[in-house]
Amino acid sequence: MRIATWNVNSVRSRISRVEALVERHDIDVLALQETKARDDQWPLMGLQAMGYDVATLGFNQWNGVALVSRVGLEDVQRGFSGMPQWGEPLADEARAIGATCGGVRVWSLYVPNGRKIDDPHYVYKLDWLARLRDAAKPWLDADTALVGDWNIAPLDEDVFDMAAYAKDTHVTPPERAAFKAFLDDGYVDVVRPHTPGPGVFTYWDYYRQRFERNRGMRIDFVLGSPSLAGRVTTAFIDRDERAGQGASDHAPVVVDLD
DNA sequence: ATGGTTGGCTCCCAA
Numbered sequence: 073m074r075i076a077t078w079n080v081n082s083v084r085s086r087i088s089r090v091e092a093l094v095e096r097h098d099i100d101v102l103a104l105q106e107t108k109a110r111d112d113q114w115p116l117m118g119l120q121a122m123g124y125d126v127a128t129l130g131f132n133q134w135n136g137v138a139l140v141s142r143v144g145l146e147d148v149q150r151g152f153s154g155m156p157q158w159g160e161p162l163a164d165e166a167r168a169i170g171a172t173c174g175g176v177r178v179w180s181l182y183v184p185n186g187r188k189i190d191d192p193h194y195v196y197k198l199d200w201l202a203r204l205r206d207a208a209k210p211w212l213d214a215d216t217a218l219v220g221d222w223n224i225a226p227l228d229e230d231v232f233d234m235a236a237y238a239k240d241t242h243v244t245p246p247e248r249a250a251f252k253a254f255l256d257d258g259y260v261d262v263v264r265p266h267t268p269g270p271g272v273f274t275y276w277d278y279y280r281q282r283f284e285r286n287r288g289m290r291i292d293f294v295l296g297s298p299s300l301a302g303r304v305t306t307a308f309i310d311r312d313e314r315a316g317q318g319a320s321d322h323a324p325v326v327v328d329l330d
Numbered sequence: 331a332t333g334g335t336t337g338g339c340t341c342c343c344a345a
Binding site for chain 1 (some may be wrong): 333334335336337338339343344345
């Protein structure tokens with residue numbers, strides 16, 4: 073079984089790339105982030121014609137997550153139990169959707185960006201991660217994959233130039249501690265062993281020719297529960313998807329399970 | 331310290 077995750081940066085502007093991606097890599101389950109589409113705006117038809125079920129979560133032009141699966145899409149859950157209820161401050165977000173696909177519990181996650189260190193969204197990010205961690209602990213005993221855009225570069229080697237990001241979010245000690253907490257609990261970064269750094273990234277800013285110069289960050293991850301991690305045979309970052317006109321600013325990350 | 335680019339949508343915000 074092949075699982076992939078991709079921050080698509082607008083599914084409506086890139087649906088043809090989504091369809092080409094699942095076909096090119098023979099993907100069974102695709103988690104998407106930053107779909108930027110309300111549920112009623114989602115371009116479902118092509119994927120459905122290809123035999124995929126789609127579960128979406130989006131209700132404004134920002135954020136949005138989805139799961140695309142051709143191996144079942146059961147027990148769909150929109151948001152985890154610790155998520156703020158709609159209507160609360162900062163809750164106009166759509167950042168987590170989970171489902172059981174082919175026996176694996178897959179969560180498509182779009183961790184809050186954090187914006188600036190002195191922004192309320194930074195506090196929200198850390199709080200959101202703490203609540204996700206609490207929710208995810210009981211899932212360690214099953215085949216669980218926490219996949220998506222974590223908006224954290226856990227190691228110095230995951231940033232093209234630490235000096236350039238020294239005063240920014242994504243690399244601060246509290247964010248890195250929040251990420252490491254998942255690993256301490258038993259989740260495993262199943263992609264890194266197959267794609268060792270430095271210089272291996274999943275995201276490159278659009279401007280300043282960051283991709284062409286490979287000045288990016290590794291912020292998209294697949295964290296597996298121990299039993300799921302034991303099933304991983306290979307993993308890769310589809311760097312070519314980031315090239316050319318009309319690319320997302322993120323590359324897809326693909327994992328194979330036996 | 332700032333800027334640069336992209337998508338969605340509305341005269342600008344988020345990333």
